[in-house]
Each structure stands twice: as C-alpha cells, then as structure tokens.
Amino acid sequence: MQVPMYNHTARFAALQNDLEAALRRVLLSGKPDWGPEVPALEAEFAKWVGIAHAVGCNSGTAALRLALLALGIGAGDEVITAPNTDAGTVSAIHHVGAKPVFVDVEPDTLNLDPKGLSEAITPRTKAIMVVHLYGHPANMLPIEAFARQRGLFLIEDACLALGASVRGRPVGLWGDIACFSFASTKHLGGFGSGGICVTKDPELYERLLGYVGYGQPRARVYDPKASGQDLHYVGVNERLDELQAAMLRVQLPYLQSWIQARQQHAAAYTQALAQTSFEPPAVRQGYVHTFRNYVMQTDNRDQVQQRLAQAGVATTLAYVPPIHLQPAYAFLHLPKGSFPVTERSAQRLLCLPVSPQLSVEQRNYVIEQLLAIGGQA
Numbered sequence: 001m002q003v004p005m006y007n008h009t010a011r012f013a014a015l016q017n018d019l020e021a022a023l024r025r026v027l028l029s030g031k032p033d034w035g036p037e038v039p040a041l042e043a044e045f046a047k048w049v050g051i052a053h054a055v056g057c058n059s060g061t062a063a064l065r066l067a068l069l070a071l072g073i074g075a076g077d078e079v080i081t082a083p084n085t086d087a088g089t090v091s092a093i094h095h096v097g098a099k100p101v102f103v104d105v106e107p108d109t110l111n112l113d114p115k116g117l118s119e120a121i122t123p124r125t126k127a128i129m130v131v132h133l134y135g136h137p138a139n140m141l142p143i144e145a146f147a148r149q150r151g152l153f154l155i156e157d158a159c160l161a162l163g164a165s166v167r168g169r170p171v172g173l174w175g176d177i178a179c180f181s182f183a184s185t186k187h188l189g190g191f192g193s194g195g196i197c198v199t200k201d202p203e204l205y206e207r208l209l210g211y212v213g214y215g216q217p218r219a220r221v222y223d224p225k226a227s228g229q230d231l232h233y234v235g236v237n238e239r240l241d242e243l244q245a246a247m248l249r250v251q252l253p254y255l256q257s258w259i260q261a262r263q264q265h266a267a268a269y270t271q272a273l274a275q276t277s278f279e280p281p282a283v284r285q286g287y288v289h290t291f292r293n294y295v296m297q298t299d300n301r302d303q304v305q306q307r308l309a310q311a312g313v314a315t316t317l318a319y320v321p322p323i324h325l326q327p328a329y330a331f332l333h334l335p336k337g338s339f340p341v342t343e344r345s346a347q348r349l350l351c352l353p354v355s356p357q358l359s360v361e362q363r364n365y366v367i368e369q370l371l372a373i374g375g376q377a
C-alpha cells in the first residue's frame with residue numbers, strides 16, 4: 001500500500017461538480033478581478049471563525065506581512081516569534097524592515113514559551129507574532145496578558161490552527177490580527193495559493209483592506225462614481241484571486257467535518273503509539289488541537305522515517321532545520337545551541353499522514369507499520 005501525505009486529486013474529485021461550476025461562474029461573470037467572490041468568502045470565513053472582519057490575500061505569508069503593515073510595524077522595530085515555524089512567519093517580519101527575535105518553545109506542545117518573553121523584550125519590541133504550531137494553540141493566557149501589560153500588539157500566525165481553541169475561545173480571536181493560509185495542504189486549502197487576515201477592530205479592517213489592494217480603499221473600486229486616485233497607504237497588490245475564492249467557498253461547508261476526520265486519525269495514532277516507544281503529540285487540557293500535522297517524536301527519527309518510506313508511507317519534517325539555523329538567516333548570528341528545546345525537537349520529530357483524504361484503511365496500515373517498527377527501531 002502507498003500512503004501519501006496529501007491527496008489533492010481526491011479532494012478535487014469529491015467536490016468536482018461544485019468546483020467546476022464555481023470556476024465557470026467566475027469565468028463567465030466578466031469579473032475576473034474585483035468581483036463578488038472575494039468579499040463573499042471574507043464574510044463567510046469571518047462568520048465561520050466567529051469574528052467581525054476578514055480580508056483575503058494571496059498567501060499566509062502575505063497575510064502576516066499585511067498584519068504587520070496594518071499595525072504600522074517596520075524599520076527599527078522588533079517582533080518576537082518562535083524559531084520553529086514556517087519560512088513565511090519570519091520573512092514577513094524581515095520584509096517590513098523589522099527584526100525577528102526568537103523565543104524558545106515549551107517542550108510538550110513546541111509552542112512559544114511565555115517564560116522567555118521578558119528576556120526577549122526590548123524598547124524596540126512592537127509585537128508578538130505567536131504561532132499555533134501544528135494545530136495546537138500556543139499558551140495564550142500568559143502570552144495575551146504579557147502583550148497587554150507591555151503594550152505590545154499580538155498577531156496570531158494561525159496558518160496551522162484553523163478551528164483550534166483555548167478554553168472555548170477560538171484561535172483568531174486572541175490577537176489584534178490573526179492570519180490564516182489557504183495553501184493546498186492547510187485545513188482549508190485552495191488549489192494554489194491564498195490567505196486571509198481576521199480582526200475584530202474596524203479600523204484595522206480598513207487598514208488591511210487599504211494595504212492589500214494597491215493602497216486604495218476597496219470601496220472606491222466597487223463604486224464607479226467615486227472620484228479621485230488618492231492613495232491612502234503605500235499598499236501592495238497581494239489580493240486573493242476570484243477563482244481561488246470561489247473554490248474556497250465551495251469547500252468551506254466541509255471544513256468542520258474535515259477537521260473531525262483529522263482529529264479521528266490523530267486519536268487512533270495516539271492510542272496506537274501507547275504500545276510503542278514513540279511519543280505522541282501532547283494535547284493540553286482545555287485546548288482543541290486541529291492537527292494540521294500529527295507530530296510524533298523519537299530518538300531514532302531518521303531510521304523510523306526510512307523504514308516507513310520502505311513500507312510506502314510518506315512522512316515529512318516540519319520545520320527542520322529551524323529558522324535560526326537556515327542559511328538565509330545566518331545574518332542573525334544565532335548559532336546552534338541558541339534554542340535547545342526547538343533544536344532537540346527538530347532532531348526527533350516526524351509528521352505522519354493525517355489529511356482528511358487519508359482513508360481508515362491507510363491509517364490502519366500506517367499504524368501496523370508503526371507497531372512493527374516501534375519496539376525495535
């Protein structure tokens with residue numbers, strides 16, 4: 001049996017008629033741009049998350065950059081984040097001219113350790129960009145309290161955690177702005193690239209809208225009678241595409257069931273791992289984990305990965321090496337040993353297939369292989 005990490009063909013095939021109808025609707029509308037699909041998706045997504053406003057854009061990386069722009073963060077500022085994250089988290093900070101400052105993570109959830117915040121803060125610190133790694137929310141109560149006490153903005157990089165929550169409060173509702181990705185492999189994946197920012201603040205909403213589309217208020221684009229070319233912001237053009245928005249709208253009604261499928265796969269893996277030497281991922285009391293990644297840990301990671309590959313089971317490593325050890329970030333001068341918890345996990349972690357398209361037969365096959373390798377690897 002072959003078990004891939006993802007199966008986009010199956011995801012498409014399951015909704016093929018509706019996806020094709022959505023594409024046709026856009027292509028025949030005469031509005032390939034500035035049409036109704038993006039605002040409709042924004043409204044539907046905001047409602048799903050339970051927040052007032054959403055602004056679509058063309059990637060999760062773009063969403064993070066837009067959040068920083070809308071909050072006025074730029075040259076000379078510092079933004080605190082975790083080193084075990086996607087390239088986009090840190091490049092977004094760098095490309096607005098700010099400096100990323102890393103804080104090591106908690107050993108159980110591998111999320112930003114609030115205990116490291118007071119050492120990382122300087123007079124230049126403007127924001128915490130907290131990452132909810134793998135779908136398990138970060139330790140938000142102390143992180144939020146710290147941000148409010150110190151007058152820092154709080155941005156959630158929620159690209160891996162759509163649908164997750166802490167004590168009943170969803171991811172996306174903790175920060176001044178939260179960012180999600182519609183990359184194909186995320187909880188709500190497009191067929192291509194996309195992203196979205198959410199906020200409850202009407203002023204930040206206006207600023208996000210302003211920055212995403214050239215720096216013009218979007219209302220003017222929709223109103224042909226509106227006059228003037230005045231630019232209110234030094235904007236970017238990182239808008240979400242009508243075609244992508246239309247395809248995301250088709251999929252959004254299935255999101256909750258897809259998250260449940262991930263959680264069921266995860267529960268089965270965790271139960272099976274109890275009979276092995278492998279460590280299952282932690283789920284803290286009061287937290288809802290939505291498992292964009294199912295990440296086990298073992299000292300024999302490379303061997304286990306190789307044996308699974310020989311059995312036809314695909315696995316991945318996320319995020320290895322961590323950002324501070326990547327060649328692109330050598331200029332930060334953060335040598336090996338700077339973030340021991342992150343670095344240890346990077347040696348030990350392994351992501352198993354957990355997508356909603358994974359069948360129960362495939363999952364059981366993965367479990368059989370893990371049990372076969374587990375005691376002896």
Ligand SMILES: *Cc1c(COP(=O)(O)O)cnc(C)c1O
Pocket residue numbers: 058059060061062085086087088089131157159160181182183193194195
């Ligand atoms: C995927 C991801 C991003 C970037 O999103 P893209 O849509 O791929 O640009 C940023 N941060 C995290 C934590 C992610 O998982």
